[in-house]
Amino acid sequence: MNNPLIVAMDFPDKNTADRCLEAFAGEPLFLKIGMELFYKEGPALVQEWKAKGHHIFLDVKLHDIPNTVKSAARQLASLHVDLITVHAAGGMKMMEAAREGIEAGTPASETTPDCVAVTQLTSTSEAVMQNELGIAQSLEETVIHYAKNAKKAGLQGVVCSALEVPMIKEKVGPTFETVTPGIRLKENENNDQERVVTPERARELGSDAIVVGRSIIQAENPRSAYQAINRQWRNASCNIG
Known part of the structure; x- marks a missing residue:
């Protein structure tokens, strides 16, 4: 991953996005x-934008029983996308199934899409995680636990x-990829995001x-x-390494 700036095309339809x-x-x-x-x-839409030369991060956060996720991942990989997400909360067997499906669905001679696991949404605070999701561990402990499972899978x-990148690089591995949403310019509002940083700060923290x-x-x-x-x-200079 060559430190991309990924544009979130959060639009209701293709015409607006185009x-x-x-x-x-x-x-x-x-x-x-x-x-x-x-x-x-x-x-x-994926096929059209790929044909125009764009890289595609397909962020549909797969989360289901392992066999269903494997089948879905196989279909998504066949679309020539570059990056796919799953939910780490689905467990190691589910994440392993996603990886197997992606490998099976990638067309011959093409690069296999990367698969990354969502730890905790950047809209989730520790209070929400503990009081509403019923996870007793701290936010940091949960993120590290999920990240280690994703690597094992x-x-x-x-x-x-x-904000969680330095501890992931330290405890999971320096080459383990970190894709970080929740990026705002100083003059922008946070909206529904809780754990946000500027682009410069993200690079300093080691985001990939x-x-x-x-x-x-x-x-x-x-x-x-x-x-x-x-x-x-x-x-910005990266302080991780």
């Missing part, structure tokens, strides 16, 4: 397709807050990839916002 992409004049991007857009537009990394949505797609000039965020992300 209008945003017009600002980039055909520039290849790393795009995240989440549940809302994928459920509306389906595989055809053969996944390439996790989705986590950038950042996912940015509102700060780009809701900007008056999405391309200028993308370039500004990318400069912050690329120019």
Whole structure:
């Protein structure tokens, strides 16, 4: 993973998303397709954007019994995507099944998509995790436990807050990938996110990839916002290693 800036295409439909992409004049991007857009537009959107040269992070967070997840992962891998998510809360057998499905579904001679596990959503606070989800451990302990399970299951990394990256690199491994949403510019509001950082801070903390949505797609000039965020992300020094 070459430290990508991933643009979260959090739109209700393809037409709205494509209008945003017009600002980039055909520039290849790393795009995240989440549940809302994928459920509306389906595989055809993935195939069209791949044909235009974009990398695709298909963020549908698979979470079901192992056999179902294996079958679903096989189908997703056949779409030539670059990155797929599962929920670490599904357990090691489920994550192993996802990896097996991805390997089975990847077309011959193509690179196998990476699979990363969601630890705890960046909208989840420790109080919510303990009081509503019934997890007695601290947020940090839970994230590390999930990350270790993901590595044992053969996944390439996790989705986590950038604030949790240093401890994951220390306790799970320096090459274990960390994909970090919850990225905001200083002037932006946090909205429904709890554990947020700036692009510069994410790089300093050692994130391998950042996912940015509102700060780009809701900007008056999405391309200028993308370039500004990318400069912050690329120019910051990484303190992990």
